[in-house]
Amino acid sequence: MGENMSKRLKLVTGSESEMEERSFINPFPDREPREQGLSGSPSAAEHSGANEPLDAGGKVCDLAFKKGKNAIKTFLKSVNSLQKYIHINPNIDMFLPVNTLLYLQLYRVTQEASHLQRALDYVKRALRNLNGRRVSFLCGDAGPLAVGAVVHHHLKNQTESQDRLIALNMLRSSLKGHLAQITCKIVVTAVLESGKNLSKEEKKAERCPLLYEWHKKQYVGAAHGLAGIYYMLMQPSAKVSQDTLNELVRPSVDYVRHKKFRSGNYPSSLSNETDRLVHWCHGAPGVLHMLIMTHKVFKDEKYLRDAAECGEVIWQRGLLRKGYGLCHGTAGNGYALLSLYHATQDKKYLYRACKFAEWCLDYGTHGCRIPDRPYSLFEGMAGAIHYLSDVIQPEGSCFPAFEL
Ligand SMILES: [Zn+2]
Numbered sequence: 001m002g003e004n005m006s007k008r009l010k011l012v013t014g015s016e017s018e019m020e021e022r023s024f025i026n027p028f029p030d031r032e033p034r035e036q037g038l039s040g041s042p043s044a045a046e047h048s049g050a051n052e053p054l055d056a057g058g059k060v061c062d063l064a065f066k067k068g069k070n071a072i073k074t075f076l077k078s079v080n081s082l083q084k085y086i087h088i089n090p091n092i093d094m095f096l097p098v099n100t101l102l103y104l105q106l107y108r109v110t111q112e113a114s115h116l117q118r119a120l121d122y123v124k125r126a127l128r129n130l131n132g133r134r135v136s137f138l139c140g141d142a143g144p145l146a147v148g149a150v151v152h153h154h155l156k157n158q159t160e161s162q163d164r165l166i167a168l169n170m171l172r173s174s175l176k177g178h179l180a181q182i183t184c185k186i187v188v189t190a191v192l193e194s195g196k197n198l199s200k201e202e203k204k205a206e207r208c209p210l211l212y213e214w215h216k217k218q219y220v221g222a223a224h225g226l227a228g229i230y231y232m233l234m235q236p237s238a239k240v241s242q243d244t245l246n247e248l249v250r251p252s253v254d255y256v257r258h259k260k261f262r263s264g265n266y267p268s269s270l271s272n273e274t275d276r277l278v279h280w281c282h283g284a285p286g287v288l289h290m291l292i293m294t295h296k297v298f299k300d301e302k303y304l305r306d307a308a309e310c311g312e313v314i315w316q317r318g319l320l321r322k323g324y325g326l327c328h329g330t331a332g333n334g335y336a337l338l339s340l341y342h343a344t345q346d347k348k349y350l351y352r353a354c355k356f357a358e359w360c361l362d363y364g365t366h367g368c369r370i371p372d373r374p375y376s377l378f379e380g381m382a383g384a385i386h387y388l389s390d391v392i393q394p395e396g397s398c399f400p401a402f403e404l
Helices: 003-007 016-022 044-051 062-080 082-088 095-110 113-128 142-154 158-173 177-181 184-201 226-233 242-257 284-298 301-317 330-344 347-361 381-391
Strands: none
Touching: 062 095, 062 347, 062 381, 095 113, 095 142, 095 381, 113 142, 142 158, 184 226, 184 242, 226 242, 226 284, 242 284, 242 301, 284 301, 284 330, 301 330, 301 347, 330 347, 330 381, 347 381
């Protein structure tokens, strides 16, 4: 995603000036080893006071927490201004489940009842517009029904919650033919078969046994590419056998690893030799998730070392001129740092994630370009809010609709 927007930039391909053009020079000092915030030792927060995001215990400090919450309130006002537009334009119903998800996340983090109420407002509106034409989560009836069940469950409206679940089940059983039989297993099997077939066609069965392409390109990143597919195949819920993981997934991951640039970043596609993009959709921030998952599954430290290398690239080149969103923005890159923090428990990454959040707090002041969908979860302000809410309570954070 964002590739078309990239093409519009007038850049010198692959040069240092291009890298600068695509990201801002990171103005933040890195966390010094003496500032690790070990209990009983002087911490960064104590040395420099209000500017440090972590307290003596290495937790997000009160001031950073307060700043984050205040910014969320301000940004939400802008996102809520969309409501008027939604009333007059039924074609953007997909915002409804997405905004409901955002408010559910805010409720999870803050436990403020007003967020749950707002989630209910959004989902009620979506539920009034069910039309039976689509069954997908974002654009069809399934999303509002599923999210509605969750909202009512939190509100302890058990009858309403059950009603939504019954309607969801009816929707599933109303599907015709083989679609009704769809299970995770069938999908996973189809994904594996497709990957094996293309790999064979391309005569890469030895080096990369699972190969995929989209729009005739073999993309690498998390949004449309190999890293995102391998990441999903390694999820425990995908139930891929250990033999398949060993024989097909691991060598494919290693194939992608060998495409790493000297900088530690990754190409956007296998045919692309330029070290340009540091986004969740293309580049190290998306590949990092695959590497962390590979480390979890195979317990080999080399994957975590590669993920840490991605973390360095993100720290250097991750404050993006494309904006603050999740897909190709600073918030998405911040999520990679949070994931690295979860995997390593190294406070350095939490500190860096907080600094990326600090950057997002100054939303709109850096001269970034305005995304095509400026309020959306994946490109716009809703994504930045989601990130801020996760940073202030980082232990349970996860990249929405991607990390499971
Ligand atoms: Zn993107």
